[in-house]
């Protein structure tokens with residue numbers, strides 16, 4: 410019954426001679442909220458980028474919603490996916506980037522409505538209506554006609570969240586969505602994220618350095634180091650009672666840096 | 671004095687030919703530059719290859735030679751016998767278009783990788799990505815160099831006198847040989863060329879302002 414919505418099997422990824430992910434396995438259940446934590450350079454971003462098909466893989470296999478992501482069937486054999494297959498698979502997935510990546514030449518409203526109109530053939534009226542609801546949800550109803558350059562970082566990131574949600578993906582990927590923000594703007598984005606997590610049944614994968622947020626947000630936490638999962642479990646276990654020495658070392662450093670866990 | 675009015679009319683007739691060559695040459699150059707520039711960044715190898723050949727060929731040979739080939743050699747193949755005006759527009763458009771194509775390519779590649787990735791994340795097709803996200807951001811980057819290219823094209827129009835098209839320079843030579851006066855015709859065309867290039871750069875600056883307006887908020 411609970412077939413995982415994401416299944417990563419023996420995933421490998423190298424950049425030239427640098428192996429970043431080496432034999433990674435994990436599954437994500439439908440609706441699950443997963444936090445990925447770990448030291449910088451451990452491969453967290455790379456995993457999200459691979460799921461968003463922004464990278465290629467060096468080996469292994471990923472299934473999303475029961476279908477291979479980087480492979481497809483051709484004449485009864487499994488071959489590397491072509492652009493058409495990737496395009497089809499991307500409908501399941503949306504992503505919010507660390508640096509927002511809004512379209513600077515489009516208004517806030519256009520940023521949100523462009524893709525639904527182009528990729529799903531939604532009418533302008535429907536797309537505008539949905540965008541209005543999303544802007545209300547992220548608290549930016551009054552900014553629809555603004556250009557991204559007129560917004561603060563926190564506002565930009567909330568627009569980016571609305572843009573991704575407008576396509577109704579089953580899976581949302583968040584890559585350190587608050588780490589490019591000034592400290593006083595972090596909270597407004599986290600509030601939106603918490604609401605999302607509690608009000609939707611979307612599957613969410615979140616990379617973050619905000620441990621207390623990860624703890625509130627996630628059903629399960631994966632602790633990464635050097636492209637491998639060191640430890641995984643519910644937030645209470647990872648944060649209060651970590652089993653692995655590397656997890657404990659990492660958390661000690663985080664606490665020393667001033668965060669509450 | 672009536673004579674001078676007549677001579678001035680001759681030069682103005684030439685100026686009209688120069689304007690037509692410039693406008694049509696620029697239009698052709700723009701179309702060709704966009705096609706070849708997009709071809710250069712295409713994911714289809716054959717298109718990249720054809721575009722590169724075109725660009726290298728037209729940048730690597732002189733516009734004189736290109737004009738002679740289009741006007742004198744092309745008809746010998748039996749394919750097409752262009753009028754002098756058509757030959758002039760083609761030579762100018764294809765020559766300047768080759769330079770413009772590199773500008774288009776450079777501008778497309780100058781759009782940050784972030785923007786390409788955002789397009790993938792919202793699942794745009796390659797065409798939609800180019801049409802709605804990349805080109806609108808690349809265009810303001812192209813315009814200043816396009817302005818220079820257009821002025822280069824204007825200055826190159828004089829080569830058509832070699833295939834007996836009566837452009838402004840050609841007419842000035844006629845006036846000079848008929849009157850024996852050098853100063854009048856050449857001062858006149860100096861001023862006229864300058865006015866034309868001023869019009870081009872003013873127009874381009876206006877376009878630049880319009881195209882960049884959205885990017886940094888309201889201006």
Ligand SMILES: Nc1ncnc2c1ncn2[C@@H]1O[C@H](COP(=O)(O)OP(=O)(O)O)[C@@H](O)[C@H]1O
Nearest residue numbers: 424427429447448449450451452453454455456
């Ligand atoms: N495009 C790339 N080319 C080369 N190395 C890369 C590239 N992207 C990431 N890396 C390397 O892969 C490793 C993992 O990076 P990343 O996934 O960004 O880690 P994290 O998000 O956990 O900090 C790092 O050592 C990084 O330098």
Ligand SMILES: [Mg+2]
Nearest residue numbers: 453454455585
């Ligand atoms: Mg990262």
